[in-house]
Amino acid sequence: MAWRNRMSTTDTPPPFDNSPNALLVSASYDLSIRLWQLASGKCIGTIPHNEGQVNALSLTSTGRDLAVGAWQRVRIYDVSSGKDPKATIELPRNVTVVGFEAAGRWMYTGGEDGVCRIWEMRNNQLVANRLLSFSGNGVTSIVPNTNQTDLFISTNSGHVWIWDVVNHMFMRLPMPDDLRMQEYVHRLAVHPSGKKLSGVTNQGRLLCWDLMTRQVEAHSFDMFKSPIVPIEQDTGTYGCLRDEDRQHRMQTGHGISCRYSPDGKWIVASGSEKDVYVYNSETMDQVATLPTGCGWNWDAIFSSEGRYIFTGGDDNQVKIWDVINSKKVAQWDGHGKPITAMCMNGPTP
Structure with a gap:
């Protein structure tokens, strides 16, 4: 199998990343956030979070700043300096998405209030200088394209959008005609080339779009005429849904996460199943199964x-899998309750 032959085997699992600054962060129902150093495989710190469930985590590429999204708040921590947040953002309702632009120049958030916000630091304060509202339809996922000027956004209304943050336009991507009642994309992922987009739905369906280069024509948007309200457009040219007649599904249950490998060859998908699945990103064929043994796997990176591949779920453990043979090579204990969110710094999409 090509999946198993992609690199030579080794008998020494750690380090799990050769960069000394590489971190994996996990949050749990036990009201703690743990920092794992990938070079040593050790927990190097714990941040208490006593405000309830953490829904989303994001690290800057340097690993210096950590954004934590939870109920009505985003807190930003300096990872190296201590426990107290360096900034707090108050928001209505649940915050479901947080993330940083590749160079850490701005941050985006989304939540159950149906608003996607872009934040920048001005006069030592975080200011939301761009907003896009989806009329109360909760934001489930946001991911920037490789150009860092387009954001892909999914909502619980069953739509996926492209937001051109430079020209302040947003356009709707095509969705399957047989979308089930209350089915929506739970997590989006962009291919490292920027030419493909994938998403896993809450019904366990894996979708993929081919994306094409787009030039915004000058007459299509008048920034001075309408500086606040975006122009909504359907697009059949920028993104087309691949293989609408084929069904790429997890075996049963609720899809939660999907992510590309750094080389773009594979997609890992997890959800409310004991197994985590790996797919070929070109053919969408399933090529590997990771038998985690826990009922809910909230993320796989x-x-x-x-x-x-790192997985985290309701058995309170972070598990590490060798992609060559789909075998577990290590597990990290420390959380007392199920893991609800994970993130890494670096180029992982």
Whole structure:
């Protein structure tokens, strides 16, 4: 199987990343956030979070700043300096998405209030200088394209959108005609080339779009005429849904997460199943199964070198899998309750 032959085997699992600054962060129902150093495989710190469930985590690429999204708040921590947040953002309702632009120049958030916000630091304060509202339809996922000027956004209304943040336009991507009642994309992922987009739905369906280069024509948007209200457009040219007649589904249950490998060859998908699945990103064929043994796997992330997959779920453990043979090579204990969110710094999409 090509999946198993992609690199030579080794008998020494750690380090899980050769960069000394590589971190994996996990949050749990036990009201703690743990920092794991991938070079050593050790927990190097714990941040208390006594405000309830953490829904989303994001690290800047340097690993210096950590954004934590939870109920009505986003807190930003300096990872190296201590426990107290360096900034707090108050928001209505649940915050479901947080993330940083690749260079850390701005941050985006989304939540159950149906608003996607872009934040920048001005006069030592975080200011939301761009907003896009989806009329109360909760935001389930946001991911920037590789150009860092387009944001892909999914909502619980069953739509996926492209937001051109430079020209302040948003357009709707095509969705399957047989979308089920109350089915929506729970997590989006962008291919490292920026030419493909994938998403996993709450019904366990894996979708993929082919994306094409787009030039915004000058007459299509008048920034001075309408500086606040975006122009909504359907697009059949920028993104087309691949293989509408084929069904790429997890075996049963609720899809929660999907992510590309750093080389873009594979997609890992997890959800409310004991297994985590790996797919070929070109053919969408299932190529590997990771038998985690826990009922809910809230996330699955490739290491920055693509050698390992990290999974976290309701058995309170972070598990590490060798992608060559789909075998578990290590597990990290420390959380007292199920893991609800994970993130890494670096190039992992």
